[in-house]
Amino acid sequence: MAQYDVVIIGGGPGGYNAAIRAGQLGLKVACIEGRGTLGGTCLNVGCIPSKAMLHASELYELANKDFAKMGIDGKVTVNLPVMLQQKADSVLALTKGIEFLLKKNKVDYVKGWGRIAGPGKVAVKAEDGTETVLETRNIIIATGSEPTPLPGVDVDQKRIVDSTGALVIPEIPKSMVVIGAGIIGLELGSVWRRLGAEVTVVEYLDRITPGMDAETAKTFQRILTKQGVKFKLGTKVTGAKASKTGVALTLEPAAGGTAETLNADYVLVAIGRRPYTNGLGLETVGIVPDKRGFIANDHFKTSAPGVWVVGDATYGPMLAHKAEDDGVACIELIAGKAGHVNYDLVPSVVYTFPEVAWVGKNEEELKAAGIAYKSGKFPFTANSRAKVNHEGEGFVKVLADATTDQILGVHMIGPQVGEMIGEYCVAMEFSASSEDVARTSHPHPTRSEALRQAAMGVEGWTMQA
Amino acid sequence: MADIMTPALGESVAEATVARWTKKVGDAVKRDEMLIELETDKVSLEVVSPADGVLTEIVAAEGDTVLPGALLGRVTAGAAASPSAPAPVAAPVPAPAPAAVAASAPVAPSVRRIAAETGLDTSTVAGSGKDGRVTKGDALAALEARAAAPAVAAAPSAPRPVHEREDRVKMTRLRQTIARRLKEAQNTAAMLTTFNEVDMSAVMALRNQYKDVFEKRHGVKLGFMSFFVKACVEALKDVPDVNAEIDGTDLIYKNHYDIGVAVGTEKGLVVPVVRDAETLSLAGIEKAIGALGKKARDGQLSIDDMQGGTFTISNGGVYGSLMSTPILNAPQSGILGMHKIQDRPMVVGGQIVVRPMMYLALSYDHRVVDGQGAVTFLVKVKDYIEDPQRLLLDL
Numbered sequence: 001m002a003q004y005d006v007v008i009i010g011g012g013p014g015g016y017n018a019a020i021r022a023g024q025l026g027l028k029v030a031c032i033e034g035r036g037t038l039g040g041t042c043l044n045v046g047c048i049p050s051k052a053m054l055h056a057s058e059l060y061e062l063a064n065k066d067f068a069k070m071g072i073d074g075k076v077t078v079n080l081p082v083m084l085q086q087k088a089d090s091v092l093a094l095t096k097g098i099e100f101l102l103k104k105n106k107v108d109y110v111k112g113w114g115r116i117a118g119p120g121k122v123a124v125k126a127e128d129g130t131e132t133v134l135e136t137r138n139i140i141i142a143t144g145s146e147p148t149p150l151p152g153v154d155v156d157q158k159r160i161v162d163s164t165g166a167l168v169i170p171e172i173p174k175s176m177v178v179i180g181a182g183i184i185g186l187e188l189g190s191v192w193r194r195l196g197a198e199v200t201v202v203e204y205l206d207r208i209t210p211g212m213d214a215e216t217a218k219t220f221q222r223i224l225t226k227q228g229v230k231f232k233l234g235t236k237v238t239g240a241k242a243s244k245t246g247v248a249l250t251l252e253p254a255a256g257g258t259a260e261t262l263n264a265d266y267v268l269v270a271i272g273r274r275p276y277t278n279g280l281g282l283e284t285v286g287i288v289p290d291k292r293g294f295i296a297n298d299h300f301k302t303s304a305p306g307v308w309v310v311g312d313a314t315y316g317p318m319l320a321h322k323a324e325d326d327g328v329a330c331i332e333l334i335a336g337k338a339g340h341v342n343y344d345l346v347p348s349v350v351y352t353f354p355e356v357a358w359v360g361k362n363e364e365e366l367k368a369a370g371i372a373y374k375s376g377k378f379p380f381t382a383n384s385r386a387k388v389n390h391e392g393e394g395f396v397k398v399l400a401d402a403t404t405d406q407i408l409g410v411h412m413i414g415p416q417v418g419e420m421i422g423e424y425c426v427a428m429e430f431s432a433s434s435e436d437v438a439r440t441s442h443p444h445p446t447r448s449e450a451l452r453q454a455a456m457g458v459e460g461w462t463m464q465a
Numbered sequence: 466m467a468d469i470m471t472p473a474l475g476e477s478v479a480e481a482t483v484a485r486w487t488k489k490v491g492d493a494v495k496r497d498e499m500l501i502e503l504e505t506d507k508v509s510l511e512v513v514s515p516a517d518g519v520l521t522e523i524v525a526a527e528g529d530t531v532l533p534g535a536l537l538g539r540v541t542a543g544a545a546a547s548p549s550a551p552a553p554v555a556a557p558v559p560a561p562a563p564a565a566v567a568a569s570a571p572v573a574p575s576v577r578r579i580a581a582e583t584g585l586d587t588s589t590v591a592g593s594g595k596d597g598r599v600t601k602g603d604a605l606a607a608l609e610a611r612a613a614a615p616a617v618a619a620a621p622s623a624p625r626p627v628h629e630r631e632d633r634v635k636m637t638r639l640r641q642t643i644a645r646r647l648k649e650a651q652n653t654a655a656m657l658t659t660f661n662e663v664d665m666s667a668v669m670a671l672r673n674q675y676k677d678v679f680e681k682r683h684g685v686k687l688g689f690m691s692f693f694v695k696a697c698v699e700a701l702k703d704v705p706d707v708n709a710e711i712d713g714t715d716l717i718y719k720n721h722y723d724i725g726v727a728v729g730t731e732k733g734l735v736v737p738v739v740r741d742a743e744t745l746s747l748a749g750i751e752k753a754i755g756a757l758g759k760k761a762r763d764g765q766l767s768i769d770d771m772q773g774g775t776f777t778i779s780n781g782g783v784y785g786s787l788m789s790t791p792i793l794n795a796p797q798s799g800i801l802g803m804h805k806i807q808d809r810p811m812v813v814g815g816q817i818v819v820r821p822m823m824y825l826a827l828s829y830d831h832r833v834v835d836g837q838g839a840v841t842f843l844v845k846v847k848d849y850i851e852d853p854q855r856l857l858l859d860l
Contacts, residue, residue: 404602405575431594432573433601439574 003135004028006334007122008327009114009280010142012040013320014311016098018140018327023105025335030134031107032114032124037095038102040144041312042320045164048094050187052087053167054351057194061353066390078195080172087167110134115281116141120306123281138306138334141295142327143280145273145312150179153240153269159247160240160267163188169266173197177249177264179237181208183350185270186224190352192266193228200230200262202237204254204271209350213362213411216397220356220413223393232262240267275313300330300339308334322346345428349418354380354394357421360409360428363399372402376434376457378450380414382465385445391415396454398424398434405433405458412451420448434458467515467542471525471535474505474768481505483529483537488520494540501537502638505768518542575601583608640733650795654830658790658802661843663850665806665821668692671853683748689803690726691750693778695856696849697801698722698743701776704842706834707799707827708775716833725774725794726754728761729784735761736794738774778803788824798833801846802826 006022008015011033022029037044063076102109110132112124122134147162149155157165166188174197178189181203193199201208208231209217221231232251238259239250247267252259275293282289285304289295295302295309302309310330311323325341332339347359366373381392394414400407410424427437437455442448449464456462474481481503488500494514501512514520522539525531572580572587576599580587590607592599627633636644650656672687679687701708701722710717722743725736737757739750760766777794782805791802804824811820825846829839849855 401602404600404605406600406602429595430573430598431600431602433575435575435578435601436573439578 003137004030004108005136006030006138006140006331007114007134007136008032008140008142009116009122010040010144010311011035011038011098011109012142012144012311012323013042014144014313014323014327015040015140015142016102016327017324018142018310018331019107020101020105021328021331022335023102023107025331025337027331027335029107030110030136031102032110032112032122032134034111034113034125036111036127037092038098038109039091039095040320041146042323043091043094043098045167047320049087049091049167050163050184050191051351052090053083053191054187054353056083056086057191058353061194070390078172080170080195084168084170113279115279116284116307117281118284119304138308140300140327140330141277141280141302141307141309141313142311142323143276143313144323145318146276147269148272148274150237150269150271153179153237153249153267154242155269156242159242159244159265160269162269166192166268166270173265175200175264176266176268177202177247177262178268178270179249180269180271181205181231181233182270182272183209183348185268186229187351188268188270189229190224190227197265198230199228200232200264202232202235202249202251202262204234204236206234208233209356211348212350212356213358213397213409214364216356216358216362216411216413219394220350220352223354223413224352242267273312273318277313299333300326316341316343317346317348319346319348342429345425347421347425349421351418354391354414355416355418356413357417358409358411359421359425360407361399362409362411366399366408371408373399373408374402374405374434374458375399376454376459376462378454378457378462378465380447380450382453383447383450384464385447386415386450388445389415391447396450398437398451398454398458400434400458405435406431407434407437407455410451410454414450415447420451423448423451466521467518467540469500469512469515469537469540471503471531471533471537472510472512473533474503474510480530480532481510483525483527483531486523486527486538490520490523492520494518494520503531504642510768512537514540516540516542572599573601576604579604579608585611637733643733646795647792650793653795654793654798655832656793656828657831657839658826658828659836659839659843660788660827661825661840661847663823663825663847664811665689665823665850667851667853669806669821679748683752685748685751685755687747688751688754690754690778690780691747692850692853692856693801693803693846694724694726694739694742694750694754695747696846697724697776697778699849699856699859700842700845702743703845704834704838706838707829707842709798709833710775710796711798711830711833712796719775721775723774723776725771725777725797726757727777727779727794728758730761730764735766735771736774736777736779737761737766737770738772740773776800780804782806782823788826790826791828793828793830798830799839799842800828802828 005027006029008018008031011031015031016038019029019031060078110124112126114122114124116139117123117133120135122139124132153160155162163184172195173192176192176197176199178185178201181201189199189201207217208221234254235251236254237249237251241248246263246265249262250259251262277289285307287295287302287304295314297309297314300308300310308330310326312318316322329339329341345359347357350356375397377395377397379395380386386392397411399409407428434455438452442452453462453464483501484504485502488494496517497513499511500514503510503512518540521541525537576587579585585604585608587599590599590603593603594600676687705718708719721741723738723740724742725738727734727736739753776797777800779791779800780803781789782803786804788804789802791800793800806821806823808819809822810817825843827839827843
């Protein structure tokens with residue numbers, strides 16, 4: 001029975017990054033994962049495979065819809081098995097990469113399902129049923145989350161899928177209904193629409209992507225609609241009947257009313273995610289999750305001494321990079337250093353085309369908090385690079401404090417804005433003003449100039465529009 | 466060729482800074498013409514040209530630190546002035562736009578612009594950004610504060626335009642130094658003031674009884690200051706913290722009592738020091754104060770006269786002040802403020818009587834002196850003044 005400094009239950013972005021950091025700081029650490037591969041939801045059935053499909057499907061759509069007008073003639077077709085296989089190959093290579101990183105940092109990778117077995121003890125059940133108990137000074141819960149089930153619409157991963165199943169549908173659906181107009185649903189819906197499916201998105205609320213700046217969300221919806229996505233907002237799904245050939249959904253207005261039926265080949269349930277803590281043994285250390293399943297934390301400490309929690313299992317944006325930051329900060333606190341995550345500056349990205357990216361506060365939040373702000377907006381149609389690339393849809397919007405000019409939030413929809421939001425994250429970490437970004441040289445011709453022009457817009461001196 | 470040398474700076478002054486050259490290389494200079502302002506932390510010094518001629522070399526540039534006897538520059542006697550001489554490295558080029566003082570951390574672009582446009586000294590702005598960096602908001606707030614406060618602590622390099630009903634008068638070097646040192650004292654010490662009041666009737670009676678005899682015997686008038694100096698010396702012996710000085714993480718306790726007595730002159734307030742006050746009689750103290758006062762009014766005080774004080778007494782009463790909060794004379798840890806003597810109704814033995822009362826103030830550095838010490842000090846001074854016999858009996 002080895003004595004560890006830290007035992008991490010879960011090998012996803014929260015867990016494996018904590019493990020690497022712990023190894024770097026010289027702690028004796030073990031990372032437990034029962035999936036058979038490291039990387040968690042993100043690498044295996046989330047971020048990575050979905051981005052692989054988004055990339056491939058985007059290239060396919062580009063080729064078929066836009067190549068001709070750029071003087072490239074020809075027609076391309078989809079070879080779905082190959083597309084799915086190249087995605088799987090990338091994922092496998094990356095999981096091996098994480099194994100290598102753990103080995104490099106002297107982390108013990110323990111295969112099996114871990115659970116807390118009392119203070120300072122973690123029991124691991126291997127695939128063959130054998131159990132080991134690890135003794136440790138600290139336990140980190142990094143068990144992540146799972147798709148939230150929708151009562152009445154049971155996921156069978158055949159006709160009714162969740163995000164995991166949506167990544168491996170063996171044929172291109174003729175029609176697909178996406179339940180939930182959140183980020184995951186819109187991304188995966190985009191993938192299959194591009195490959196040929198007719199996609200309808202059903203959403204309970206009156207708007208898509210709650211949490212996104214309202215103006216940006218409206219523009220996003222308009223663009224998706226132009227791309228062919230149909231929206232049924234303010235609608236709830238009350239039941240689903242799956243057969244061998246399709247699904248019959250019953251819908252009705254969110255407030256109640258006349259029911260209607262909607263048929264589709266496939267249905268994707270994407271109404272959100274909830275913490276995964278099944279069989280974790282929380283009761284052996286007196287931890288009680290809240291009614292939505294989240295474990296409370298105070299600087300990552302749970303109510304049980306020596307037990308910590310990071311990532312999707314606790315509060316904050318349910319994002320891989322947030323889990324990664326949590327893991328690093330938690331380990332640094334365990335090692336007696338200062339570890340801190342600024343949740344106000346964790347960026348969000350939607351990996352559709354155009355992408356959507358934001359960080360900081362949106363207009364609704366600032367209004368609700370009574371904070372006076374100025375805003376600068378710049379459309380990508382006026383950006384010369386976006387113009388020659390024929391990707392002029394979208395805008396960059398910068399919100400800054402009306403008195404101090406400090407940047408409070410940035411909201412972008414446009415080509416590869418997910419790659420550009422980091423600039424504003426750095427600026428906001430240093431409490432930069434819109435003027436600071438407006439006076440920073442950006443290379444020409446790039447789409448990133450739109451970031452600068454929008455910053456200029458805050459104080460009314462945008463030059464390219 | 467005549468050398469311009471750094472003069473002796475005074476007993477405990479080790480070095481001076483070259484604050485300002487009034488001429489640049491190639492300029493004509495006259496003998497005894499002021500060429501350089503040196504600054505020590507006591508006072509400013511002027512260095513004059515040793516000869517008529519041309520300033521041919523500047524060795525110690527503005528901002529350089531020099532030791533006594535160091536070479537500052539050279540004047541070539543009798544050489545013709547060459548107006549087209551190239552601007553030397555050491556001479557300051559007056560910036561057309563006010564130059565922002567470089568802070569140690571690189572400053573944000575917006576802050577740089579604000580500093581350049583308004584002359585704001587960003588090194589004096591409290592930074593609320595990461596690691597204390599100054600943000601645009603901080604700079605804007607500092608500008609507002611600067612506009613609101615007419616007394617400017619940071620020197621704005623761009624003078625604002627003078628309006629019709631205003632006159633611009635340059636502050637004398639001395640006044641500038643005083644201003645700077647006042648701010649330094651305020652910014653460094655944890656300065657508080659505690660008050661008490663003293664019944665002057667005993668001292669006044671004593672004085673009235675003996676003043677003529679005193680003057681005849683000692684050749685100097687018997688004033689109140691000597692009593693206060695004596696009372697303070699005894700009180701300092703009782704509460705040594707007030708006579709101490711903070712130096713980093715140490716306290717330096719002084720076993721001598723050099724009492725600075727503030728004197729107002731036309732040029733400003735100066736504080737010459739009565740040395741070894743504990744060894745002087747009342748007459749000795751009065752003589753010392755008298756001599757220093759004359760020197761001050763004649764502008765003859767030297768750096769030595771003003772160095773090394775361990776405690777200061779300031780009398781605002783001569784101007785009519787009833788109560789005030791004096792500023793510490795850095796690096797001292799205490800200063801006594803005397804005020805106007807005014808008849809007031811007091812309760813003595815259950816009766817209301819008229820007494821000549823003076824409010825006393827002790828401003829002190831709370832880092833060095835605790836509350837109890839400060840209050841005790843003032844009470845002791847009060848006791849010694851209200852009952853001068855205690856001084857005789859060492860009570």
